[in-house]
Amino acid sequence: MSRNGPLALAFHGLFVTFMLAPIVVVCLVAFTPEGFLSLPTNGFSLRWFRAIADYPEFVHAFWVSLGLGALSSLVAVLVAVPAALALTRYPVPGRGALQALFLSPLMIPHVVLGVAFLRFFTALGLGGTFLALLAAHIVVVFPFAFRLTLAAASGLDPALERAAISLGAGGFTLFRRVTLPLILPGVVSGWALAFIQSFDDLTMTVFLAAPGTETLPVRMFLYIQDNIDPLVTSVSACVIAITMVFLVVLDRLYGLDRVLAGKGSH
Amino acid sequence: MSAAATTTLPATPAATAPERRASRAPLWLILPALLLFTGIVLVPLAMTVLLSFHDWGQYKGIEPVLVLKNWHEIATDPYYAEMFGRTLRIALITTVATALLGAPEAYILNRMSGRWRGIFLLLILGPLLISVVARTLGWALLFGGANGLANKLLMSLGLIASPLPFLFTETGVVIALVHVMMPFMVLSVWAALQRLNPQVEHAAMSLGAGPLTILRRIVLPQVMPGVLSGAIIVFSLSASAFATPAIIGGRRLKVAATLAYDEFLNTLNWPLGAAVAVLLLLGLILIVVGANALVERRYAEVSP
Amino acid sequence: MTTPSRSTTPLLELDRVAKAFGSHVAVEDFSLAVAPGEFISFLGPSGCGKTTTLQMIAGFLAPSRGTIRLEGRDLTQVHPSKRGLGIVFQSYALFPHMTAAENVAFGLEMQRVSRSERTERVRAALAMVGLAGYEDRHPRRMSGGQQQRVALARALVIRPSVLLLDEPLSNLDAKLREEMQIELRQIQRNLGTTTILVTHDQGEALSLSDRIVVMSKGRIEQIGTPQDTYERPASAFAAQFLGKTNDFSARIEGASPARIVAGGWSAPAPVGMRGPVTLSVRPERIGFSEEGLPGRVAARIFQGNHWLFQCETECGPAIVVRPNDGLPQPGEGEAVRLAWRPEDMSLRAGAAA
Numbered sequence: 001m002s003r004n005g006p007l008a009l010a011f012h013g014l015f016v017t018f019m020l021a022p023i024v025v026v027c028l029v030a031f032t033p034e035g036f037l038s039l040p041t042n043g044f045s046l047r048w049f050r051a052i053a054d055y056p057e058f059v060h061a062f063w064v065s066l067g068l069g070a071l072s073s074l075v076a077v078l079v080a081v082p083a084a085l086a087l088t089r090y091p092v093p094g095r096g097a098l099q100a101l102f103l104s105p106l107m108i109p110h111v112v113l114g115v116a117f118l119r120f121f122t123a124l125g126l127g128g129t130f131l132a133l134l135a136a137h138i139v140v141v142f143p144f145a146f147r148l149t150l151a152a153a154s155g156l157d158p159a160l161e162r163a164a165i166s167l168g169a170g171g172f173t174l175f176r177r178v179t180l181p182l183i184l185p186g187v188v189s190g191w192a193l194a195f196i197q198s199f200d201d202l203t204m205t206v207f208l209a210a211p212g213t214e215t216l217p218v219r220m221f222l223y224i225q226d227n228i229d230p231l232v233t234s235v236s237a238c239v240i241a242i243t244m245v246f247l248v249v250l251d252r253l254y255g256l257d258r259v260l261a262g263k264g265s266h
Numbered sequence: 267m268s269a270a271a272t273t274t275l276p277a278t279p280a281a282t283a284p285e286r287r288a289s290r291a292p293l294w295l296i297l298p299a300l301l302l303f304t305g306i307v308l309v310p311l312a313m314t315v316l317l318s319f320h321d322w323g324q325y326k327g328i329e330p331v332l333v334l335k336n337w338h339e340i341a342t343d344p345y346y347a348e349m350f351g352r353t354l355r356i357a358l359i360t361t362v363a364t365a366l367l368g369a370p371e372a373y374i375l376n377r378m379s380g381r382w383r384g385i386f387l388l389l390i391l392g393p394l395l396i397s398v399v400a401r402t403l404g405w406a407l408l409f410g411g412a413n414g415l416a417n418k419l420l421m422s423l424g425l426i427a428s429p430l431p432f433l434f435t436e437t438g439v440v441i442a443l444v445h446v447m448m449p450f451m452v453l454s455v456w457a458a459l460q461r462l463n464p465q466v467e468h469a470a471m472s473l474g475a476g477p478l479t480i481l482r483r484i485v486l487p488q489v490m491p492g493v494l495s496g497a498i499i500v501f502s503l504s505a506s507a508f509a510t511p512a513i514i515g516g517r518r519l520k521v522a523a524t525l526a527y528d529e530f531l532n533t534l535n536w537p538l539g540a541a542v543a544v545l546l547l548l549g550l551i552l553i554v555v556g557a558n559a560l561v562e563r564r565y566a567e568v569s570p
Numbered sequence: 571m572t573t574p575s576r577s578t579t580p581l582l583e584l585d586r587v588a589k590a591f592g593s594h595v596a597v598e599d600f601s602l603a604v605a606p607g608e609f610i611s612f613l614g615p616s617g618c619g620k621t622t623t624l625q626m627i628a629g630f631l632a633p634s635r636g637t638i639r640l641e642g643r644d645l646t647q648v649h650p651s652k653r654g655l656g657i658v659f660q661s662y663a664l665f666p667h668m669t670a671a672e673n674v675a676f677g678l679e680m681q682r683v684s685r686s687e688r689t690e691r692v693r694a695a696l697a698m699v700g701l702a703g704y705e706d707r708h709p710r711r712m713s714g715g716q717q718q719r720v721a722l723a724r725a726l727v728i729r730p731s732v733l734l735l736d737e738p739l740s741n742l743d744a745k746l747r748e749e750m751q752i753e754l755r756q757i758q759r760n761l762g763t764t765t766i767l768v769t770h771d772q773g774e775a776l777s778l779s780d781r782i783v784v785m786s787k788g789r790i791e792q793i794g795t796p797q798d799t800y801e802r803p804a805s806a807f808a809a810q811f812l813g814k815t816n817d818f819s820a821r822i823e824g825a826s827p828a829r830i831v832a833g834g835w836s837a838p839a840p841v842g843m844r845g846p847v848t849l850s851v852r853p854e855r856i857g858f859s860e861e862g863l864p865g866r867v868a869a870r871i872f873q874g875n876h877w878l879f880q881c882e883t884e885c886g887p888a889i890v891v892r893p894n895d896g897l898p899q900p901g902e903g904e905a906v907r908l909a910w911r912p913e914d915m916s917l918r919a920g921a922a923a
Contacts, residue, residue, distance in 0.1 A: 008374045012386075015371045019390050022404020022445060025415065029407055037407065039415075079298045086295035098296065101303050108307075109506030109550060111523040112314070115530060115543040119317055120310035139306045142299070193395075200397045203508040203523065207530060220399045224513055228406060236400035243396045247388070256391050260453055465663035468630055471650045472657040473677035473728060483676075487667040565667075 023240060030237035032230050048234035058235050060212075061219035064130070065199050068215060072137035073194035076145045079138075081187060084149040085179070088156075099150075103143045113140060114207030121208065128210030140204055141194035148193065148259065152186025153179075189254040196246050318541035328536055336541035346542075353521040353546075356436060357505035360443045361497050367444070368451030369493050373485070375452070376459045387456075394449035398509040405442040406513055409433040434516040442510045447503060451496040458492025491565040498557050502550050522546040579642070581606040581764050582627070582732055587636035589622050596622040598788045600636070604732070604766070609758055611767045611775035614785035614811070620768045623785075624734055627766065629653050640731060651680075656730030656763075660737040662721040664709040670696060670720045671705035677728040695727040696720075698757065715746045722754070726763065733758070735767040739774060751777055772812050776800065784808045800852075802916050809850050809916070816856070818863070818885040820849040820917075830917070833884040835863040837912040848918045853878075853891040855914035858900060862909030863888075870902050883908060 004012070025039075032038050033045030052058055083102065087095055105113060113136070121132035156179070164178040180187075202217040209218045216239065223232050250259050318336055321329040340346045375386055393401060408416045409432035417429040432438035462485070470484045508523040515521065520528070522542060529539030580603035589597040597619040604610055612620035625631040627638060629650030638645045645653060665673050671692050678688045696702055699719035709717050718738060725733060738754075739747045755778050758765050769775050775782050776796040784791040784799060784807070792804040803809035806817070820832035828839040832849055854876075865883035877899055879890040888908060892899060900906050 003379075004374050004377050008370075008377075011370060012374050015367065016386065016389060018445065019393060019448065022401055022408060022442075023393060023396060024404075025407050026400055026404040037410070079302060082295035083299035086292040090292040092292045092296065098300070101307075102299055104303075104307060107502075107551075107554070108311075109502070109523070109543075109546060111506055111508050111526055112311075112543045112547045113307075115526055115540060116310035116314040117306075118530060119313050119536065119540065120306070123313065135306055139302060142302070146299075196395050200395070202397070202399055203506075206508070206527065217397055217399045220397075220403075221509065221512070224399070224403060224406070228403070228410075232403065233407070236397070236403050239397050239400050244392075247392050247395055250395075251384075251388055256388055257453060257456060260391055260394060260449070463661055463663055463666075465659045465661050466665060468628070468650070469657065469659055469663035469724075470665070470676070471630075472628060472653070472655060473724070474651050474654075474680035475676070476651060479680070484665055488665075 026233050027237045027240060029230060030234040034230075037228065037230060037233075048230040049238075051231050052235055052238070055231060057214070057219055058216070058231075061214050061216040064213060065216040068130075068133055068137055069195045069199040072134055072141055072198045073145065073191050075134075075138045076142045076194050077149075077187060077191045080142055080146040080190065081149050081183075084146055084153050085175075088150065088153040102146050105140050106143045110140070110201070110203035111207075114204040117204065118207040128208070128213060130213050133205065133208050133213055133215075136204060136208055137198045137201070140201060141197045144193040144197055145187075145190035148186045148190035148254075149183060152183040156182055185254050189250055189259050192246055192250050192253075193259055196243065200243075314540050315544055317537055318544045320537040320540075322535050322537045336538045339538065340541055340545060349520050349525055350522060350545075350549075352436070352519070353505055353523075356439055356443065356511070356521065357501050359440050360447060360504040361501040363440065363444045364447050364451040364500050365493055365497050368448050368496065369455045369489065372452045372455035372459060373489075375456065390452055391449045393445075394453075398446060399513075401446060402442055402510050402513045405438070405445065405510075406433065409438050409514070433514060434519060436515075436519065438514045439511050439519065442514045443504050443507060446507070446510055447500040450499045450503065451493075454496030454499065455489055455492045458489045462488055491561060494557070494561045494565075498554055498561070501557075502554050505550060506546060580604055581608075581641060582766075583637075583639040584623070584627070585637045585639070587623070587626060587633045587638060589619070589626060589631060590634045595788050597626070597633075600790060602783060602790075602793065604764060606764055607762045609755075609765045609767070609778060609780045611769055611779040611782045612785055613769055613772060613775040613782050614791075615770055617787075618785040619788040620770075620783075620785050621736060622788075624736055624766065624768045627732070628655060628657055628734055654728070654731055656725030656728060656733045658718075658721045658725050658733070658735045658738040660740060662709075662717045662738075662741075664717055664720055664724075666709055669706050669708055670701060670712070670723075673709070673720055674724045674727050677724060681728065691727055695723040698726070699723045700753075714742055715750065718742065718750060722757070726757070726761065730763065733763045733765040735765065737768055737770070740769075740771070747774075754778065776812070782812075784811060786811070803850065806848070806918065814853050814889055815850050816853060816888045818849045818851070818883070818888070820847050820885065821845065822847060833863045834861070834907065835909060840917065843917065843919065846920060848920060849915050850918070851910045851915045853889040856888065856890045856908050856910050857892075858890070858906050859909040860907065862907040864905065864907050867900050867902050867904050867906055870899070879906075881906065881908065 028039055029037060030048055031040045031044040031046070033040060033043055033047060080102075083098075086092060087099060092098065117132070117136045118127070121127050121129070121136075124132075126132040160182065161174060161178060164174050169177060200217060201215075202221055205215050206218050206221060209215055214222070216235070220232055220235060220239075247256070250256060317328075319332045319334070321331050321333050321335055323329070371390070375383055375390070378386065408414055414429075414432065416432060417426070420426045421429065430437075432441065466484060466488075467480055470480045475483065506523050507521070508527065511519065511521045512524050512527070515524070523546070526539045526543045526546070529535045529542065533539075582602075582604040584600055584602045587597060587600040588595070600619075600623055602610070612623060614620050622631060626633050627645075629645070629648065633646065640653070665676065668676070674692045674695050675688050678691060683691070693702070693705070696705060699722050701716060701719050701723065704712070704716065704720075707716075709720065712720065718741075721738070735754075739750050742750060751774060758778075767775070767778060779796055781793060782796055782799050783793050786807045792799055792808045794802075794804075799808060800812050803812060803815070809815045809817070818832045820830055822828050822839045822844045823831050828844070829836050830839040830847065830849065863883050863885060865881040865888060867879050868882050868887075869880040871878040871880075872894075874894070876894050877892045879892070879900070881888045881890055890908065
């Protein structure tokens, strides 16, 4: 295939700059030695990273986000894997409708989900609790775990499982020794993507979080609403760094374009 | 669903136990997910729709009666028409801009050699997973009034004489939204390009077509479904975006999502907020389902 | 029979063409002159350089060395879109968003042929490949065979100076492939279009071509008519690749008259060879007789219209194919003697591998 011309490469350069500019700026400002927002022109300093420790709300919010992300993605995977396997293995009545239901949190605007969850959990007397946040996050990250598992499971050659059955494997052994290893990249990618989604979610969580159960994005958002200073940039830089780790893992494991498009082996 | 699964059980006594277990298996595998979604998606949504018909007063709070007061207010007060109009306008401009920039970029990306392609794909799609708050904060820093880096850069390049207002303007919101939504568009076009048979461009070339003709007559028509499905995603996400309009748009430049937030958490008029949210949901469902049907009908022979 | 040395000047000429990708040499020293109207096959296993050569003729790859001339004109600097060659791709590469007629019309549009002439030529081209009435179908709604025909019509309608076929039949099932072979040959003969076919299917190459270019590891092993290449393979590779063959280790013994001896079989030796030789005979040219190379039938396999025998002989294993003519055949384990006419074998110096 022919290469790109100089005009195309110039466009590409501008495009990549546009995509990276805000992220790079946040990370640069985080290293400023000044007491106000500025680029670190007079050397780099870690003072704003150290300042995070003096602002316990951020530290607490980080632990809430971490726990919420880990728990909700774990539960989502545990519920999604059997459902995805059942939908690819058996002639389940209403399969299309079920899939649409399980993917619906992707279609429903998060602000609508936030409103609905706030109404629902308040009516149950669970408003502002970690349990309510957890339940809401499980539902919201479920489609990511479900979609990648579904793709992996439907890309599986059914002859492999039949071969294992003919060799005497059955039930849980079949799942543990044959099916799970084969769909594992999809499941792990689904879990990682679900974790990131939970860790990053603002729109839905901002309706549910109360002081004490504020997640990191919510805390950052409320902080920015009041004022923007280098402290919030250093927190953002940390969040970006954590995401980068997941990003590289996901890309190595499954290919980023496939993870994000939710397309299986094709 | 559970009833259907039970009635399909083999009625003949000859059916062996494993067979019966197999036909019951999907129910037990799907049941947890089904319960979860019924309990925590369908019920809350239904309650929200109901809530939008409730009455509310500054001192009496929410009154569980069925009235059309909130819907009437949204339909008649020009404030809501203006707000929904702004939401729609921002979403549309964002969609067009991502398509015009993202589709060519995906094409350029697709023509790169393997290693560079992987690196740039990671750089362009990666931001999708980075917290929207962090990304929007970056734009707030770049815009930041007259001292914003964007203005400094534009002025030093001689493109503008005096600082442009970005913060608290629709232009600023659109620029930041384009950045937030771009990976979805690139991804969608990228996927369409992957389905393209690479020999097709060679075939057109062998029949005498030049590069521009190939792009216009061969590549674009086949990639168009990808552009349109990307546009549908970008539009629905932009129309319901919260963080970017809230941070860049400030308190005055309200869109549907930020207004619903205000009604719920500041004014505490939940029924009115619920009505705004339900209207947003219904409008988006109509637009997305309609657009999807159009795209599918128009491009039936191209899509696999 | 068409012969390699036609009196006319060659239409297409490849002169010591080579292609290297980095340190990997894909094609080396490829020279060939194609006469007008000739049907040439590039035959070889995957990775032998046949497709690379075709891509260089088409212009999708630039040769590292050598020149390609079309009607005496150097093609090397001509853009693929200006070469005027018709190409049928392995995947057909039909434009999925266009109907059959629009696909076929595309090349004519590029040549700015008037609308009325275009319509007429598209109709004629589709009729020629037996697709009259399919004008408004999209490729996705056509069978593999039909798509193949559209691709052929699209390549031929522009009246190309040379038609290039890149494994065009490999995606069809066996029965359809045979039908298309016959049809392809008829169309090519009727139009007289000079054609180059890339294939790994020896049957296809044998039944379609005027000449076959047998390739291996980027080099030409042999160029010749189908019969020549089959009957008198120039190398061990050509012998093995074109149909099955038996290689026996033999010796040239004695002098004036020298004889070639393979176990119990012997015949007068050709002049000028001595010492150990390899003797090649096609399985269908070996018969069971009273005299000859002694052996034993190890396995007998019935294959419908013929029998296949796997024999052990003192000169190595042998395959014998006999027609199923109703006569009694030796059974498994039976001792037999293998014999063939001297004109049915080919000799190479050196012992069999």
